[in-house]
Every structure is written in C-alpha cells, then in structure tokens.
Amino acid sequence: MAQAPITLSNFSYTPQNLVVGKVMPVSKGAGTPQVKLSKESARLFELSKDKTLKVKKAAASTPQSQWLEVVLEAAGKQYSFRIVKDEFIKNKVIAHRGAWKNTGAPENSIGALQHAIRLGCTGSEFDVHMSVDSVLFVNHDHDIKGLHIEKTPAAELAKVKLPNGESLPTLEAYLNAGLNQNKTRLILEIKPSAISKERGQALAQKVVEMVQRQQAQGWVDYISFDYAILKKVLELEPSAHVSYLNGEKTPTQLAQDQMYGFDYHQSVVQKNPDWIAEAHRLHLTVNVWTVNDPNIMDWLLERNADFITTNEPELLLQKVNSPKAK
Incomplete structure (x- = not known):
C-alpha cells in the first residue's frame, strides 16, 4: 500500500x-x-x-x-x-491484554477485548508481532504453542486455536472487532523484534499501514519498549498518540521527541513520583503498568495518573467510580 x-x-x-x-x-x-x-x-x-x-x-x-x-x-x-x-469513556482504566483474568477469556483474544468494552474500560491493551511472511498477529509472547511467530508462516499461525476456540487473531481481525464501537480505545503495543532492529522497523511500518488501511487512526494509541519503533510510527502518522514503555527517559526527553506520554512500570513511577507532575506540565499523559495491588492503585489515583494498566479492571473501575473518587 x-x-x-x-x-x-x-x-x-x-x-x-x-x-x-x-x-x-x-x-x-x-x-x-x-x-x-x-x-x-x-x-x-x-x-x-x-x-x-x-x-x-x-x-x-x-x-x-x-x-x-x-x-x-x-x-x-x-x-x-x-x-x-468521540464517545470514548473518560476513566483511567486500561485492561491489560483485554479483560481476561476474571472473565475466563484468553489474554489478547478478541473475547478479552469485548469483555473490556462491556466493562467500560477507557482502553484495552494488546500486543502485535509479525510472521515470517509479514502478516500481523496479536499475542503477548514471541512464541505460541511452540511456534516462534517471527519465524513461522501465517498459514501455520492461522491454525493455532486459543483456549476459547478463537483462532490466533490477526491485527486486521482485532481492529475490525474494535471498530464496532466508540467507547474503548485500542492500545496497540508493537513488540520489539527478537530478530533485528531492522525487522522492528518493518513491523512498525506494517502496523501503521494496517491501521491506516482499516481507517482506525481515531481508535488506536501506540506503545512500545523500542523507542525507534515509536519514532517510526510518528514518521508515518505524525498525529499518532505514542507512549514509551521502557522507563529510562524523562518527561522532558519525551516531550522533545513529540511523544504523547509515558507508560512506565509502577516501580519506575514510584521511584520518580515527580515525573507525574512534570509530565502534566509538559502536556504529556501518564500511564502506569501493570498495577494489580489496590494500595498502588490508590497511590496513583491520589497523584492523578491519567491511566492505570491492570489485570484487575473490575477492581480499578470500582475505585474510579466510587463516590470518594469523584
């Protein structure tokens, strides 16, 4: 394309x-x-x-x-x-790999996405890899059922069944499911390549092209541990919302590179709590992963983190929707 x-x-x-x-x-x-x-x-x-x-x-x-x-x-x-x-829900809850832990749906399945939408999460996070013949699949790990995604043809990956009977989702199928609504944003993590940086750049290109082909720009935010991947996304789609996962860059550095925000592990944010206010001063968003401890949820809510990524979206929704939180 x-x-x-x-x-x-x-x-x-x-x-x-x-x-x-x-x-x-x-x-x-x-x-x-x-x-x-x-x-x-x-x-x-x-x-x-x-x-x-x-x-x-x-x-x-x-x-x-x-x-x-x-x-x-x-x-x-x-x-x-x-x-x-834009009728996207404006709470702080990002369902990590969809809503799976308390629903019985497999992680990163379309079923888990649909549960996150039904729950009323502001976003549902998922992970994308590329097959050896450049087809995009949704899965967390580089491997599934003994198959290394980057080294396996799409035809073989298409035979993989998840525990709920779903086929291993392609990015195209996953986006199609997400575009049926306008309540929950799709938080697309581009996984760094296990093979090479060059292949990571090719993956970023393919992902953005697929989002553009599906006309899904208004639904999708991008995250990655690979900073060069995020820069490639911005080269291809300058207005894209991109946030960095790795944790070593300050809010000032992110703002200089036109990032949308940071999406750091809870340990990084607890070590650098002033980064929350600094990010907000620079008009960056703050997301924190993967927070399942109710006490850490409370700590982040008190400090006005914009988003919290969790395997316990039901618990976090109770907190953000409680009269005390309003």
Missing part, C-alpha cells in the same frame, strides 16, 4: 466541538497539496481555506453514526479517512 501524502491532525469530533483538525502533510517539511472534499463528503463536512476540517451540524446529529467517512481529493487522487464520534 502506498503511503498517502496527506493525513489529519486529529480523527475525531464531538457534538460540542465539530472541528476535527487540519489536513497536513505526512512528510516532515513537505507542503500540503491543494485539497478538496469529494462530492459526497461535501454533504457531511466543511473544509476551510486553512485546511481545517469540520463536521456539519446535520451530519453530527445523526444518532446511529459512530463514525463518518471523509474522502479528500489531492493531486488527482482520493484518500479516505474515518472520523469517529
């Missing part, structure tokens, strides 16, 4: 704020080509001279629409984007 020369600075709207964002070039320093709305899109959207895209009031009031499609014409070609109605 050829990289589109244009993208958007944002992919969502609310009934209170119909401005989506600006049409912008993908390549840094490139000028934005002349852009216009296709005929059908002109019925739903307005595009101002400064390339600001806005949803028309009549289109925004359609109750059944979780998203609207905009088609932009540039240099004689058409490019399609899905603009999601």
Whole structure:
C-alpha cells in the first residue's frame, strides 16, 4: 500500500466541538497539496481555506453514526479517512491484554477485548508481532504453542486455536472487532523484534499501514519498549498518540521527541513520583503498568495518573467510580 501524502491532525469530533483538525502533510517539511472534499463528503463536512476540517451540524446529529467517512481529493487522487464520534469513556482504566483474568477469556483474544468494552474500560491493551511472511498477529509472547511467530508462516499461525476456540487473531481481525464501537480505545503495543532492529522497523511500518488501511487512526494509541519503533510510527502518522514503555527517559526527553506520554512500570513511577507532575506540565499523559495491588492503585489515583494498566479492571473501575473518587 502506498503511503498517502496527506493525513489529519486529529480523527475525531464531538457534538460540542465539530472541528476535527487540519489536513497536513505526512512528510516532515513537505507542503500540503491543494485539497478538496469529494462530492459526497461535501454533504457531511466543511473544509476551510486553512485546511481545517469540520463536521456539519446535520451530519453530527445523526444518532446511529459512530463514525463518518471523509474522502479528500489531492493531486488527482482520493484518500479516505474515518472520523469517529468521540464517545470514548473518560476513566483511567486500561485492561491489560483485554479483560481476561476474571472473565475466563484468553489474554489478547478478541473475547478479552469485548469483555473490556462491556466493562467500560477507557482502553484495552494488546500486543502485535509479525510472521515470517509479514502478516500481523496479536499475542503477548514471541512464541505460541511452540511456534516462534517471527519465524513461522501465517498459514501455520492461522491454525493455532486459543483456549476459547478463537483462532490466533490477526491485527486486521482485532481492529475490525474494535471498530464496532466508540467507547474503548485500542492500545496497540508493537513488540520489539527478537530478530533485528531492522525487522522492528518493518513491523512498525506494517502496523501503521494496517491501521491506516482499516481507517482506525481515531481508535488506536501506540506503545512500545523500542523507542525507534515509536519514532517510526510518528514518521508515518505524525498525529499518532505514542507512549514509551521502557522507563529510562524523562518527561522532558519525551516531550522533545513529540511523544504523547509515558507508560512506565509502577516501580519506575514510584521511584520518580515527580515525573507525574512534570509530565502534566509538559502536556504529556501518564500511564502506569501493570498495577494489580489496590494500595498502588490508590497511590496513583491520589497523584492523578491519567491511566492505570491492570489485570484487575473490575477492581480499578470500582475505585474510579466510587463516590470518594469523584
């Protein structure tokens, strides 16, 4: 799939704020080509001279629409984007590998994602690897049932069954399941390659291309332990929300590289509690993993961490929804 020369600075709207964002070039320093709305899109959207895209009031009031499609014409070609109605839940709960521990669903399964959505989590985290023939699969470890994902053809991986009878999900299938709603964000972890840094870069490229092909930009946030992978994501999708997992970089360093925030292990944040306030001063988000201890949950809630990733989303939801927390 050829990289589109244009993208958007944002992919969502609310009934209170119909401005989506600006049409912008993908390549840094490139000028934005002349852009216009296709005929059908002109019925739903307005595009101002400064390339600001806005949803028309009549289109925004359609109750059944979780998203609207905009088609932009540039240099004689058409490019399609899905603009999601932002009804995403605004709590702090990220279900780690989906909601699995208390539901019986396998980790990283589509079933676990669906449980996280039903629970009302603000996000559901999942992990992505690439087969030897460049097909993307959702699984935490590099191996599954004795198969090393990076060294195994997709046809073999497609035969793998999870304990609930699901096939090992492809990223395409997982995204399709997540796009059926607009309540829970999809927190996509790009796993560093066990083979080479170059393969990690190829994985990042394939992941972003798949998200773009599925028009899922408005649903997906990216995380990774590999900083170069996150930089590659931003090269390909400059407005993407990307957060770093490894823990050694200060909020100032992350802000300099246009990261969305940090997503650090609880031990790192407890050792550097001032990083929470520093991140907020720099307009970065704070996510902390993987927190299952109720006392550490309370400690982070008191310090206003934006998100907490947990295997116990039910417990954390009780805490954030309690009268005391409001």
